[in-house]
Every structure is written in structure tokens, then in C-alpha cells.
Amino acid sequence: MPSLGADMEAGTLVEWLVKPGDSVHRGDVVAVVETQKGAIEIEIFEDGTVQDLLADLGHSLPVGAPLATILAAGEAPPERSGERPAAPPDPAPAEAVPPAPPPEPTPVETPAKSPAPPQASAAPPPADGKRISPAARRRAAELGVDVGAIKGSGPGGAILLADVAHAAPGQRPAEGGPMAQMRKAIAAAMTRSKATIPHFYLSETINVDPAIRFLDDRNAGVPPAGRVLLGAVLVRAATLAAQRVPAMNGHYVEGSGFVPSDTVNTGVAIALRGGGLVAPALIDAGAMDLDATMAGMRDLVTRARAGRLRGSEMTAGTITVSSLGDTGAEAMTGVIFPPQVALVGLGAPHLRPWVVDGRIAPRHVVTLTLSADHRVSDGRQAARYIAAFEELVQTPEEL
Amino acid sequence: MTDPDYRAIFVAALTGVAPDIDPGDVGDDDHIQDDLELDSMDVLNLVAALHETLGVDIPERDYPQIATAGLAAAYLARAHRAAG
Numbered sequence: 261m262p263s264l265g266a267d268m269e270a271g272t273l274v275e276w277l278v279k280p281g282d283s284v285h286r287g288d289v290v291a292v293v294e295t296q297k298g299a300i301e302i303e304i305f306e307d308g309t310v311q312d313l314l315a316d317l318g319h320s321l322p323v324g325a326p327l328a329t330i331l332a333a334g335e336a337p338p339e340r341s342g343e344r345p346a347a348p349p350d351p352a353p354a355e356a357v358p359p360a361p362p363p364e365p366t367p368v369e370t371p372a373k374s375p376a377p378p379q380a381s382a383a384p385p386p387a388d389g390k391r392i393s394p395a396a397r398r399r400a401a402e403l404g405v406d407v408g409a410i411k412g413s414g415p416g417g418a419i420l421l422a423d424v425a426h427a428a429p430g431q432r433p434a435e436g437g438p439m440a441q442m443r444k445a446i447a448a449a450m451t452r453s454k455a456t457i458p459h460f461y462l463s464e465t466i467n468v469d470p471a472i473r474f475l476d477d478r479n480a481g482v483p484p485a486g487r488v489l490l491g492a493v494l495v496r497a498a499t500l501a502a503q504r505v506p507a508m509n510g511h512y513v514e515g516s517g518f519v520p521s522d523t524v525n526t527g528v529a530i531a532l533r534g535g536g537l538v539a540p541a542l543i544d545a546g547a548m549d550l551d552a553t554m555a556g557m558r559d560l561v562t563r564a565r566a567g568r569l570r571g572s573e574m575t576a577g578t579i580t581v582s583s584l585g586d587t588g589a590e591a592m593t594g595v596i597f598p599p600q601v602a603l604v605g606l607g608a609p610h611l612r613p614w615v616v617d618g619r620i621a622p623r624h625v626v627t628l629t630l631s632a633d634h635r636v637s638d639g640r641q642a643a644r645y646i647a648a649f650e651e652l653v654q655t656p657e658e659l
Numbered sequence: 660m661t662d663p664d665y666r667a668i669f670v671a672a673l674t675g676v677a678p679d680i681d682p683g684d685v686g687d688d689d690h691i692q693d694d695l696e697l698d699s700m701d702v703l704n705l706v707a708a709l710h711e712t713l714g715v716d717i718p719e720r721d722y723p724q725i726a727t728a729g730l731a732a733a734y735l736a737r738a739h740r741a742a743g
Contacts, residue, residue, distance in 0.1 A: 484707035
């Protein structure tokens with residue numbers, strides 16, 4: 261069971277997408293795990309052949325528990341006396357995370373569905389179109405709960421194990437529903453962040469009219485699917501600024517300190533309807549241009565709504581951008597998402613008086629507030645980051 | 660030929676990009692951002708879905724005219740007829 265985020269302690273296996281004998285390659289999606297933050301697709305960390313599936317569907321397993329045995333080419337099967345896997349997934353940060361396939365506008369095909377294990381009922385979606393994991397479907401059958409009558413609380417309206425438990429008479433779990441679980445996950449991560457990371461903050465209000473004009477021109481006459489939003493410009497600028505100021509980009513690991521990342525995997529905070537948020541990463545965002553950044557963000561939002569984010573996207577972020585979007589408050593001072601060391605908080609654009617060549621003129625401005633980890637950086641580096649961001653936003657055509 | 664049910668088309672596109680919204684819960688006056696909590700990326704996906712379904716290309720300046728199901732039904736009827 262891989263760790264899929266700070267303070268994740270356990271997850272529930274809800275679907276296998278491989279079976280014994282299947283060949284797997286690093287980065288393949290092999291299973292779906294239900295966490296406090298919804299269903300996450302699990303990628304394999306090794307090339308090899310699936311020898312044995314060790315974990316049953318529907319059971320909560322602690323991080324680090326073996327899920328399957330994967331044999332490398334030429335490797336002999338282990339003795340069956342122990343239950344330890346040949347290569348348990350490493351929950352350590354950045355360097356142990358496999359590269360995800362490049363984001364595309366549509367979700368990557370998962371491996372072909374395998375025949376269900378004998379104990380599972382991996383039935384296709386019912387005629388009513390309800391999305392439900394095999395484990396939740398099996399639990400519903402065990403409890404005599406009518407799946408069609410359940411309103412799923414998971415991403416995309418998916419029915420989660422907890423929804424089934426709630427719907428069953430006399431089966432109400434003490435922990436509360438999935439949304440309560442989401443709040444617990446956020447509470448744990450944010451409390452840990454505030455307790456262990458000595459945050460400091462620098463702010464700057466930045467003229468974004470050049471970016472707005474650039475996008476007006478660029479998007480004119482372009483069909484919706486080809487348009488770029490201001491949010492993508494700001495994420496692209498945040499990514500390039502992180503390349504220029506490595507002290508903002510990486511993970512802080514207890515015992516070894518700051519581990520800068522060679523790549524910039526920009527986390528994008530996405531608010532979920534009904535409460536809660538996720539911050540999946542654009543993997544290797546530094547290698548993307550503006551259009552690819554926009555396409556990647558659309559893909560992340562679409563999959564976050566549908567509950568199809570991948571494990572690597574939940575753990576590989578090296579810096580996070582949290583934006584209030586088009587409307588709302590003008591500034592946000594955010595909490596760093598551990599083990600990252602910086603968070604870029606962006607307020608909504610506001611029309612404000614601005615001094616241009618000694619005269620006051622109206623300009624759309626965005627206030628950036630950088631939250632940074634004082635164990636890793638000081639005000640000078642944070643100021644350099646903000647200066648780089650501001651410079652980049654003034655020349656959006658070069659992003 | 661009778662006009663298509665533009666409100667139903669709009670709500671179908673809406674619940675396509677926000678699958679957790681129940682079509683029956685969408686009121687005529689519910690604002691897609693303030694009430695239904697769509698963000699700017701969701702709105703773009705909604706506009707892209709309507710473009711795909713109806714061939715109606717909604718420019719950004721017209722987004723306020725699809726801010727509710729009631730407004731959108733009237734706007735889409737006009738725009739669809741204009742598009743021929």
C-alpha cells in the first residue's frame with residue numbers, strides 16, 4: 261500500500277486491474293485504492309510479472325502493507341512462508357515516485373480489465389450508470405443494500421464503501437461519511453504542516469493586464485477546447501520561477517533535510533464540490549509549454565471530478581499553486597503541503613488604481629503570497645522567486 | 660421540426676463536466692459558479708461540451724449569458740438558430 265499523501269495511514273483496495281501472470285511495466289495503473297481523499301489509481305513501481313495478489317478487495321490496509329508480489333525478469337518466486345512482498349512500494353518522496361505518463365486531454369487507458377478474482381464481483385457498471393467500485397458493490401450485496409438507491413459521495417458521484425456502509429440499516433460507521441474522512445485527512449496534513457514547518461510569507465501585488473491582453477488576442481476566434489485561461493499563465497509562471505529558484509522546489513525529508521528536485525512537478529489545488537480539496541501535480545511541468553500546461557490542468561480537473569487521479573500525481577508535487585480563481589478574495593496566505601517547501605497563493609484578479617509612468621491608471625492585479633519553509637530558505641530566495649514570477653507574467657508570449 | 664430542449668442539453672453538458680451534480684437538483688436560477696461551484700476550468704469544459712453538441716461557439720464575453728440554466732436555454736436557442 262503506497263503512501264498517497266502526507267499523513268495517509270491506510271487505504272482500502274477496491275479494484276485490481278491486473279491478475280497473476282500479467283506483465284506490468286513501471287508506471288502502469290494496476291489497482292484502485294480508496295483513501296480519505298477519494299479513489300486513487302495506483303501505479304506499479306517495477307517492471308515484471310504479477311506473481312501473486314496478496315491483498316483482498318474491501319480491506320483497509322496500512323501504508324507499507326504488501327499488495328502483490330511482482331517478479332522481475334528471471335527472478336524465482338519467493339517462499340510462500342512469509343507474506344512480505346519482493347519489493348514493497350516505497351512511500352518515500354520525489355525520487356522514489358515513478359514518472360506518470362504525460363497528461364493528455366483524455367485519461368490514459370488503464371490496462372485491460374482482468375477477469376475478476378473469484379471472491380470479487382467486478383461487474384460492469386449497472387444500467388443506471390452508477391459508478392461503484394467492485395469492493396463497494398460486493399459490500400452492498402453482502403449487506404443487502406440497493407445500489408441504485410445510494411447517492412455516491414465520491415468524485416464523479418462514485419459510490420464509495422463508506423456510502424454503502426451509511427446506506428445499510430444499523431451499519432452506520434463511527435468515523436462519519438467520506439466527507440468527514442476528507443476533512444480528517446486535510447486536518448492531519450495541515451496540522452502537521454503548521455506544527456513542523458516554520459512558515460514565513462512574502463507578498464507582492466502584480467499587474468496581470470499584459471497576460472489578460474495576451475489571452476484576449478490568443479483566444480479570439482479560437483474554439484473553446486483551444487482556449488487558455490489566466491490560471492494556466494499563472495501556473496506556467498510559477499513553474500518557471502521554481503526552475504530559477506531551486507530552494508522553493510523539492511521536498512524536506514526528516515533526517516536528511518531539503519532534497520531539491522531536478523524536475524518541477526507543479527501541484528494544482530482543486531476545490532471539490534461539497535468541501536475538501538486535492539492538489540495533484542502536473543508531472544514535469546517544467547518541460548511543458550503554455551498550451552501543454554493548460555491541457556494538463558484541464559485533464560487534472562476533469563479526472564479529479566471523476567475520481568481518476570493517479571498515485572504519483574498525489575505524491576510527486578514539488579511546489580503547489582493554490583488559486584482563488586476568477587472571483588473572490590484578493591489574497592490568500594496558504595499552508596505548505598508537506599513534504600513540499602513552498603506554496604504559491606494567488607488571489608482573484610481585481611481592478612485597482614495603478615501607477616504607470618507617474619500617472620494613475622486602472623489595472624487588473626493579482627496578489628501573490630508565497631508561503632515558504634524557513635528551514636530551507638530565507639526572505640532573499642523568496643523575494644527572488646516572486647521577482648521571477650512577476651517578470652514572467654509581464655511577457656506571457658514567452659511562456 | 661421542433662426546437663431541441665436547450666435546457667436539457669445544457670444540464671446534460673453541465674452534469675457531464677460535474678458528474679456529482681444531480682440533474683434534478685439544477686434550478687433555473689442556480690448560478691453555475693456561485694451556487695453549483697464550477698470553477699473557471701469547469702466552465703471552459705462546459706462551453707467546450709456545448710460547442711461539441713450544438714456547434715455553438717460561445718465567446719468568453721457571453722459567459723454571463725449561460726450563468727444559469729434559465730439564461731442558458733434562451734441564449735442557446737438564439738445562438739443555435741443564428742448558427743443555422
